[in-house]
Amino acid sequence: xxxxxxxxxxxxxxxxxxxxxxxxxxxxIAVVVLLSFNRPxxxxxxxxNEFTLDNWLHPxxxxxxxxxxxxxxxxxxxxxxVATVLGTLMAFALARHRFRGRSGTNLLIFLPMATPExxxxxxxxxxxxxxxxxxGFSTILIAHIMFCLSFVVVTVKAxxxxxxxxxxxxxADLYATEWQTFRRITLPQVLPGILAAALLAFSLxxxxxxxxxxxSGNTVTFPMYVWGSAQRGVPPQVNVVxxxxxGIALLLVLAGELRRRRRPEGPPVAIAETxxxxxxxxxx
Amino acid sequence: xxxxxxxxxxxxxxxxxxxxxxxxxIAYLLLLPGGLWLALFFVLPMAGLASTSLYDPAGSLETGxxxxxxxxxxxxxxxxxxxxxARSFWYAGLATVAGLLLGYPxxxxxxxxxxxWRNLLLVLVIAPFFTSFLVRTLAWKTILADNGPVVEALRAxxxxxxxxxxLATSFAVVxxxxxxxxxxxxxxxxxxxxxxxxxxxxxxxxxxxxxxxxFRRVTLPLSMPGVVAGTLLTFIPAAGDFINAELLGTPRQYxxxxxxxxxxxxxxxxxxxxxxxxxxxxxxxxxxxxxxxRAGTEELV
Amino acid sequence: xxxxxxxxxxxxxxxxxxxxxxDDLTLTVPQGSxxxxxxxxxxxxxxxxxxxxxxEEPTAGRIRLGEAxxxxxxxxxxxxxxxxxxYALFPHLDVFENVAFGLRRRGAPDVAGRVRQTLxxxxxxxxxxxxxxxxxxxxxxRVALARALxxxxxxxxxxxxxxxxxxxxxxxxxxxxxxxQTEVGITFLHVTHDQEEAMxxxxxxxVMNAGRVEQMGPPAExxxxxxxxxxxxxxxxxxxxxxxxxxxxxxxxxxxxxxxRFALPQPRNRASGESVLLxxxxxxxxxARPTDVVPDGHNRLPGxxxxxxxxxxxxxxxxxxxxxxxxxxxxxxxxxxxxxxxGTEIVMHWNPAHSFLLDRPQGAExxxxxPDEVAASPGSRFEEVR
Numbered sequence: 001x002x003x004x005x006x007x008x009x010x011x012x013x014x015x016x017x018x019x020x021x022x023x024x025x026x027x028x029i030a031v032v033v034l035l036s037f038n039r040p041x042x043x044x045x046x047x048x049n050e051f052t053l054d055n056w057l058h059p060x061x062x063x064x065x066x067x068x069x070x071x072x073x074x075x076x077x078x079x080x081x082v083a084t085v086l087g088t089l090m091a092f093a094l095a096r097h098r099f100r101g102r103s104g105t106n107l108l109i110f111l112p113m114a115t116p117e118x119x120x121x122x123x124x125x126x127x128x129x130x131x132x133x134x135x136g137f138s139t140i141l142i143a144h145i146m147f148c149l150s151f152v153v154v155t156v157k158a159x160x161x162x163x164x165x166x167x168x169x170x171x172a173d174l175y176a177t178e179w180q181t182f183r184r185i186t187l188p189q190v191l192p193g194i195l196a197a198a199l200l201a202f203s204l205x206x207x208x209x210x211x212x213x214x215x216s217g218n219t220v221t222f223p224m225y226v227w228g229s230a231q232r233g234v235p236p237q238v239n240v241v242x243x244x245x246x247g248i249a250l251l252l253v254l255a256g257e258l259r260r261r262r263r264p265e266g267p268p269v270a271i272a273e274t275x276x277x278x279x280x281x282x283x284x
Numbered sequence: 285x286x287x288x289x290x291x292x293x294x295x296x297x298x299x300x301x302x303x304x305x306x307x308x309x310i311a312y313l314l315l316l317p318g319g320l321w322l323a324l325f326f327v328l329p330m331a332g333l334a335s336t337s338l339y340d341p342a343g344s345l346e347t348g349x350x351x352x353x354x355x356x357x358x359x360x361x362x363x364x365x366x367x368x369x370a371r372s373f374w375y376a377g378l379a380t381v382a383g384l385l386l387g388y389p390x391x392x393x394x395x396x397x398x399x400x401w402r403n404l405l406l407v408l409v410i411a412p413f414f415t416s417f418l419v420r421t422l423a424w425k426t427i428l429a430d431n432g433p434v435v436e437a438l439r440a441x442x443x444x445x446x447x448x449x450x451l452a453t454s455f456a457v458v459x460x461x462x463x464x465x466x467x468x469x470x471x472x473x474x475x476x477x478x479x480x481x482x483x484x485x486x487x488x489x490x491x492x493x494x495x496x497x498x499f500r501r502v503t504l505p506l507s508m509p510g511v512v513a514g515t516l517l518t519f520i521p522a523a524g525d526f527i528n529a530e531l532l533g534t535p536r537q538y539x540x541x542x543x544x545x546x547x548x549x550x551x552x553x554x555x556x557x558x559x560x561x562x563x564x565x566x567x568x569x570x571x572x573x574x575x576x577x578r579a580g581t582e583e584l585v
Numbered sequence: 586x587x588x589x590x591x592x593x594x595x596x597x598x599x600x601x602x603x604x605x606x607x608d609d610l611t612l613t614v615p616q617g618s619x620x621x622x623x624x625x626x627x628x629x630x631x632x633x634x635x636x637x638x639x640x641e642e643p644t645a646g647r648i649r650l651g652e653a654x655x656x657x658x659x660x661x662x663x664x665x666x667x668x669x670x671x672y673a674l675f676p677h678l679d680v681f682e683n684v685a686f687g688l689r690r691r692g693a694p695d696v697a698g699r700v701r702q703t704l705x706x707x708x709x710x711x712x713x714x715x716x717x718x719x720x721x722x723x724x725x726x727r728v729a730l731a732r733a734l735x736x737x738x739x740x741x742x743x744x745x746x747x748x749x750x751x752x753x754x755x756x757x758x759x760x761x762x763x764x765x766q767t768e769v770g771i772t773f774l775h776v777t778h779d780q781e782e783a784m785x786x787x788x789x790x791x792v793m794n795a796g797r798v799e800q801m802g803p804p805a806e807x808x809x810x811x812x813x814x815x816x817x818x819x820x821x822x823x824x825x826x827x828x829x830x831x832x833x834x835x836x837x838x839x840x841x842x843x844x845x846r847f848a849l850p851q852p853r854n855r856a857s858g859e860s861v862l863l864x865x866x867x868x869x870x871x872x873a874r875p876t877d878v879v880p881d882g883h884n885r886l887p888g889x890x891x892x893x894x895x896x897x898x899x900x901x902x903x904x905x906x907x908x909x910x911x912x913x914x915x916x917x918x919x920x921x922x923x924x925x926x927x928g929t930e931i932v933m934h935w936n937p938a939h940s941f942l943l944d945r946p947q948g949a950e951x952x953x954x955x956p957d958e959v960a961a962s963p964g965s966r967f968e969e970v971r
Contacts, residue, residue, distance in 0.1 A: 018397070021389060024386065025411075027423075047432065090314060090318040093314035094315075108319065118526065119524065124329045126329060146321060210524075213545070214549070239419065242415040245414055249411075249414035253407050257407060483673040486660070491687035492691050493686070506675075
C-alpha cells in the first residue's frame with residue numbers, strides 16, 4: 001500500500017508542479033481583483049486596507065482614467081483593423097504565391113518580432129523627431145500598426161499553410177472560378193486564423209506601453225495612465241479596469257472555447273505555435 | 285530482401301509549373317501595402333537610428349545634429365553603461381532559465397496529464413495577458429511589499445533577515461520579468477510536447493528506460509524546438525525590458541532599457557541613446573542567430 | 586524445450602471505466618513458439634499485448650513469465666520487448682542509436698558489435714547513420730524489429746507490425762519474420778486482425794472476440810473445425826444454415842434445414858442443443874448441373890446462381906437457396922471451363938465430413954420457414970419461389 005502511494009505521488013509530481021506554476025501565474029491577478037475592492041489607506045499604499053464597492057460604482061472617478069481607456073480602445077481597434085488587412089494580404093502572398101524576394105520578405109516580417117520594443121519605439125521616435133512629425137494619436141497608431149503587422153502575417157500564414165491544398169483543387173475541379181474558390185473555400189477556412197490574428201493584434205496594441213511611451217507626445221493611453229499614476233500613487237479604479245478586462249476577455253475566450261468544443265487546437269495554441277515556429281524557422 | 289531495399293516510399297515530386305506572370309504580379313500587389321508600411325516605419329527608422337548613433341554628440345535637438353561618423357559614441361556609451369548592459373543580459377538570462385524551469389512542468393502537465401481539462405488550462409495560461417502588463421506588475425509590488433505576507437513569512441522562517449526586503453531588489457526584478465514572459469515560454473513548450481507521439485515514450489519504457497531516462501533521452505530532445513522557441517520568446521523581450529526594473533527595483537537594478545528610455549526622453553542625448561539601442565539590437569540578434577543555428581542543427585529533428 | 590520461459594496469463598481482466606476490454610482471459614504461450622492473437626479491432630488483443638508489455642496494468646488476474654510474476658512490474662523492468670504498430674522509432678536518433686537504445690539503458694557490453702550483428706539479421710547493414718524519416722516503411726519496420734530483438738527478450742511482442750505495409754511487402758516481411766523467429770528461437774506473441782497473416786505465420790492461433798478467447802489451436806484445426814459461429818465467420822468465410830438436429834443415423838447426426846435433410850459425422854458435431862447451425866466452407870462446396878451425378882453420400886442443396894465473380898485463381902459464386910438465403914461457393918479455376926453465368930440452376934453438394942455443426946446462439950440467423958405445404962424436395966419449392 002505504501003508502495004502504491006509513493007508511486008502515485010511520483011506519477012503526479014509534475015501535476016503538483018504544474019498547478020503550483022499556474023498559481024504563480026494567477027497570484028497577481030488575484031491581487032488585482034482584491035485591490036479593486038480596496039479603499040487604500042493612502043495614495044501611495046499598495047496593500048489592502050478596507051473593503052468597498054466604491055471603485056466599481058465609480059470606475060471613472062479617478063482623473064482621466066476613462067479618457068485614457070477610450071483612447072486605448074480607439075487606437076486598438078484602428079490598429080487591429082489596418083494591421084489585420086495588411087497582414088492578411090501579405091500572408092496570402094507568402095503562402096500562396098511564388099515570387100522573387102520571398103526570403104527577404106520573410107526576414108522583413110521576422111525582424112520586428114526579434115527586435116526589442118525599446119529599439120522599435122526609440123527608432124520611430126528618432127524618425128518622427130527628425131522629420132518634425134508632431135507626436136500624438138497618429139504616431140501611436142502608426143507604431144502600433146507596425147508592430148502588430150508581423151504577428152498577423154505569421155498567424156494567418158500558419159493557418160494557410162495548415163490548410164489542405166486539395167480543398168482548393170477540389171473546388172476548381174467542381175467548376176469554381178478563382179474568385180469563387182477564394183470566397184467559398186479559402187476565406188471560410190482561414191477566417192479563424194484571421195480572427196485569432198486580430199485578437200492578438202488588439203491585445204498587443206491595447207497593452208503596449210514601451211513603444212507608446214516613446215511616441216505618445218501628450219496623448220495618454222491606458223498603460224501610459226497607469227505608468228504615470230505609478231509615480232504618484234495608483235488609484236484603485238485601475239484595478240477595477242484590470243479585473244473587468246480580465247473577466248470580459250476570459251468570458252469571450254471561454255465562450256469561443258465552448259463553441260469550438262470539437263476542435264482541440266484553438267487560437268491560443270495556434271498563436272503560440274506560429275510565433276514560435278516563425279521565430280525558429282526564420283532565424284535559421 | 286534485396287528487392288525491399290529498392291522500394292522507396294514517398295510521393296512524386298510536385299509538378300514544377302513556373303508561376304504565371306499575372307499571379308506573380310498579384311503577389312507583389314498583395315505585399316505592397318504591408319511591405320511599404322514596414323519599410324517606412326521599421327526599416328527607415330532603423331536606418332535613421334543607425335545614422336543618429338554616428339552623429340556628433342555636441343549637437344542637440346534645438347541646434348540640430350551633424351553627421352560626423354562618431355564611432356566614439358559606441359565606445360563612450362559602452363564605457364559609461366556597461367554595468368546596465370551586462371545586467372540586462374544577466375537578468376534576462378536568469379529569467380529565461382527560471383521561466384524554463386517553471387514553464388516546463390506546466391507545459392508537460394497540460395500536454396500529457398490534463399485529459400479533458402486541456403483547453404481550459406491553455407486558456408488559463410494565456411489569461412494573464414488579459415489584464416494589463418503594468419497592472420499585473422504593480423500587483424507584484426503589493427505581493428512583495430515590505431509588510432506583505434510573503435516577506436513576513438520569509439522573515440519568520442529566517443530566510444530573510446528582520447530588515448530584509450524583497451521589493452527593490454534584483455530578486456524582485458528577475459521574478460517580475462520571469463512572471464511577465466512565462467506564458468511565452470509555456471505555449472511553445474506545450475506545442476512541441478503535445479506533438480510528441482506517446483508511443484515513443486512507451487517504446488523507451490519498453491526498451492528498459494526508467495521514466496527519468498525516457499524523459500532525458502526521448503521527451504526532452506524531442507521538445508527542443510519548443511525549448512528554443514520559448515527561450516527566445518522570453519529572452520528577447522526580457523533583455524529590452526525596463527518596466528520591471530523601474531517598478532520593482534531601484535536605479536541599482538536598472539537595465540539597458542531604462543538607460544535608453546531616459547537618454548531619449550529625459551536627457552535627450554539622441555546619439556548616445558541610438559548607439560545604445562543599436563548595440564542592444566545587435567547583441568540580441570547575434571545571440572539569437574548563434575543560438576538557433578547551434579540548437580537548430582544539432583538538437584532539432 | 587524447458588517450460589521455464591513460458592508466458593502465462595491467468596484470469597486476466599482489464600476494464601477501462603465501464604468498458605471491459607479483456608474479460609477473464611487465460612492463456613499459455615509455450616516458450617519458443619510463434620503465437621498469434623487474432624481478432625477484429627476492439628476485441629482486446631492489443632490491450633492483452635500491452636498488459637504483457639507492462640504498458641497497462643490488469644484490473645484483475647496475474648501474468649507470469651516462467652517462474653516470475655510480472656503482473657505489476659514496470660515495463661522497463663520486464664524482459665519483454667515490443668514491435669509497435671506505428672514502429673515508434675525515435676525520430677531524433679539514427680538507426681544505430683535506435684537499435685542500441687535498449688542495450689545502452691542496460692549498460693550492455695559490445696554495443697557496436699551487437700548492433701552490427703542485429704542489423705545484419707534484418708538486412709539493414711549500411712543504414713546505421715540514417716534517420717527513421719529517411720527510410721521506407723519496410724525498412725522502418727525492420728529497424729523496429731531489430732531494436733526489440735537485439736535485447737534478446739524472453740518474449741517479443743508484435744502489435745500489428747505489418748499493418749502499415751502494402752500487400753507485397755507484407756508477404757515478404759511475413760516470410761522474413763518467420764525466418765528470424767526460427768533463427769533466434771525467441772517466443773513471438775503476434776497481434777493481428779489479418780487472418781491470413783495469423784494462419785500463415787503462427788504455430789498457435791487464439792481467436793479473440795469481445796475480450797475473450799473464442800478458440801485456440803493450430804491454424805488448420807481452427808479453420809477446418811471452428812468452435813463458434815464467430816470463429817467460423819471471422820476466420821475465412823462460412824456458409825451457415827440454421828436448422829434443428831433431428832436424430833442420429835449410425836455414426837452420423839442428421840439435421841433438418843427448411844425441410845431438407847443433411848447429415849454429418851458425429852465427431853464434426855460441436856452442438857449440444859437442438860437448435861444448430863450447419864456450416865460448410867465455400868471452397869468445400871461443389872456445384873453440379875441438376876442432371877449431373879452427385880457423388881454418393883454427399884449432402885445436396887439446389888439453388889440458382891445470382892452472381893459470378895471471376896477472381897483469377899478461383900471464381901466466386903453467390904447462390905440463392907430455395908428459402909432465399911445466399912450462399913457462397915468458391916470454385917477453383919484449375920480447369921479451363923468458363924464460369925457459369927448468373928441464372929444457372931445448379932445443385933450444391935459437399936462431403937459431410939467437410940461440414941461442421943455449431944450451437945445456434947440466440948439472436949443469430951433465424952431458422953428459414955418450414956415449407957409446410959410442400960413436403961417434397963426443396964427443389965420443387967424452389968420452382969415456386971421463382
